[in-house]
Every structure is written in structure tokens, then in C-alpha cells.
Amino acid sequence: MVVGVEDIQVESKKIPFDTNELVLDGGFPMPKMETHEGFEAPEINAFGHTFRDYDAESERQKTVEEFYRVNHINQTYDFVKEMREKYAKLDRIEMSIWECCELLNEVVDDSDPDLDEPQIEHLLQTAEAIRKDYPNEDWLHLTALIHDLGKVLLLPSFGELPQWAVVGDTFPLGCAFDQSIVHHKYFKDNPDIHNPAYNTKNGIYEEGCGLENVVVSWGHDDYMYLVAKQNGTTLPSAALFVIRYHSFYLFSSEIEMVNVLASDHKEKHAEPVDQRIALKDDEFK
Numbered sequence: 001m002v003v004g005v006e007d008i009q010v011e012s013k014k015i016p017f018d019t020n021e022l023v024l025d026g027g028f029p030m031p032k033m034e035t036h037e038g039f040e041a042p043e044i045n046a047f048g049h050t051f052r053d054y055d056a057e058s059e060r061q062k063t064v065e066e067f068y069r070v071n072h073i074n075q076t077y078d079f080v081k082e083m084r085e086k087y088a089k090l091d092r093i094e095m096s097i098w099e100c101c102e103l104l105n106e107v108v109d110d111s112d113p114d115l116d117e118p119q120i121e122h123l124l125q126t127a128e129a130i131r132k133d134y135p136n137e138d139w140l141h142l143t144a145l146i147h148d149l150g151k152v153l154l155l156p157s158f159g160e161l162p163q164w165a166v167v168g169d170t171f172p173l174g175c176a177f178d179q180s181i182v183h184h185k186y187f188k189d190n191p192d193i194h195n196p197a198y199n200t201k202n203g204i205y206e207e208g209c210g211l212e213n214v215v216v217s218w219g220h221d222d223y224m225y226l227v228a229k230q231n232g233t234t235l236p237s238a239a240l241f242v243i244r245y246h247s248f249y250l251f252s253s254e255i256e257m258v259n260v261l262a263s264d265h266k267e268k269h270a271e272p273v274d275q276r277i278a279l280k281d282d283e284f285k
């Protein structure tokens with residue numbers, strides 16, 4: 001039977017913002033763009049709000065706030081130590097990168113105020129957007145594609161961890177919780193605040209000890225870093241840094257915690273990506 005075009009039902013996808021017709025190679029329509037430091041970026045998210053607005057009224061806001069409440073109560077210094085040790089064994093399952101991307105078709109991230117779509121879309125959109133901005137940096141396209149693969153920790157074959165132990169912004173443990181952390185008020189119920197050793201600005205860390213020596217809340221970033229590193233990835237160390245710390249938002253704000261970074265490390269890693277990629281791999285350690 002020949003089916004006429006008029007018989008075909010095309011599923012129309014709701015896009016609640018003005019598109020300016022730009023469609024990336026991956027086939028994703030883009031909302032209206034604004035230019036920031038030479039890069040084009042959308043002005044608003046799919047819900048019509050500015051990005052990373054944790055207070056804008058919406059159903060999504062409630063889910064995200066509840067996520068951070070539970071996350072801030074349960075991420076403790078001892079919990080992170082235990083998880084790092086357990087997951088560094090990499091004794092779960094073997095698969096290709098694309099098989100792993102496909103697993104994220106099942107995963108929605110409760111911590112993200114800007115997105116409630118399956119995570120595979122986020123991987124592809126990130127990789128395509130970076131390919132557009134940095135067409136010659138193929139390592140960065142790959143880094144973008146794999147940066148969130150650690151979210152498979154939510155699935156049964158990886159231990160089915162709860163959302164609070166997998167997603168969301170990350171923050172240091174073993175020192176005072178910085179006021180700038182999203183929904184900071186929920187740390188009042190975190191057991192670590194009763195440990196006086198953890199309650200000063202630098203806590204258990206020596207000034208300039210280096211970020212890699214700081215215990216950072218456990219989740220998909222550190223897990224994917226361990227997977228890439230221990231599988232002997234050939235990606236440059238800048239890629240490993242991006243994977244490991246892409247949710248560490250304190251890093252981009254001028255906060256006192258950066259005092260724990262070694263000064264040379266601070267200079268190199270605090271630069272925007274386009275300056276960083278100009279550094280040779282061995283300079284980036």
C-alpha cells in the first residue's frame with residue numbers, strides 16, 4: 001500500500017520560545033541567541049526562564065529544591081571517601097561509549113532547573129554546540145559528549161544510586177559550606193557541620209594544597225573521571241579536568257575556597273576554555 005504524505009503523522013515537538021531558525025548539524029533547533037564574549041548562547045531555557053535560576057516559580061523548581069535538600073543533608077566527607085574507594089574498583093560492567101550514551105535515554109536529572117529531557121539529548125546538544133564554537137578541537141567535542149556519562153550510576157547495573165549521590169553541583173567537604181552554594185540553607189542538617197575540624201574556611205586543608213587533594217561531593221563527574229583515567233584515556237589532561245570539575249561551580253566565583261588551590265594551578269585552570277586549550281598538555285598538570 002502506498003501511503004500518501006497526508007497520512008503520515010508528524011509528531012510536533014513543543015518549543016516554547018522563539019527560534020531563529022538556526023538548526024545545528026545534530027538537527028536541534030536553537031532558541032533566540034545572544035552574543036557573549038564572542039560566543040552565541042541562548043537567552044532562556046526551555047521553560048522560558050534564564051539559566052540556572054533556582055528560585056523561578058515552576059513545578060520544576062520544587063523538584064530541584066527537594067533534590068538539593070536531600071543532597072545537602074547526605075553528602076558528607078565519610079560518604080565521599082567510601083564511594084571513591086568503592087567505585088574506583090571499576091568492577092561493574094564493560095561497554096562502548098555509544099552503548100553508554102544510549103543508557104542515558106532512560107535518565108532524567110532532578111537537579112537541573114533548565115532541562116527535564118532524557119540526558120542523551122543533553123550529551124548530543126553539548127557536543128554539537130561545542131563543535132560549532134571550536135570546530136578544530138576534536139578532543140573537546142568528545143569531552144562534551146562523554147562529560148555526563150557518569151550519570152549511569154543511577155541505573156541498576158551501576159548500583160542504582162539515588163539522584164542526590166549522582167547529579168547536581170558539587171562542593172568541597174572537610175571545610176565550611178560556602179554561602180554561594182545553591183540552596184545553602186539545607187546544610188544545617190548535614191552531620192559534618194557538627195565536626196569542628198570541618199567548620200573553618202580552609203577546614204582540614206592547607207592553603208595551596210591543590211584542588212585534586214580536596215574531597216569534593218560524590219557524583220557523576222568524579223566517577224566518569226575515574227573511568228576515563230583508569231581506562232588509560234588518550235584525551236588530554238585538560239579534558240580530564242573538565243570532566244572531573246564541570247559541576248564545581250564554586251570554582252568560577254571569586255570565593256575564599258579558591259585559597260586552597262595551589263597558585264600555579266589557580267592561574268592555569270581558572271582561565272576560560274579557549275585560553276586553556278592553547279596550553280600544551282604537559283603544561284596543564
Ligand SMILES: O[C@H]1[C@H](O)[C@@H](O)[C@H](O)[C@@H](O)[C@H]1O
Nearest residue numbers: 109111112167168169246247
Ligand atoms: O543540575 C546540573 C546537572 O546535574 C549537571 O550535570 C551538572 O554538571 C551541573 O552542575 C548541575 O547544575
Ligand SMILES: [Fe+2]
Nearest residue numbers: 147148246247
Ligand atoms: Fe554534569
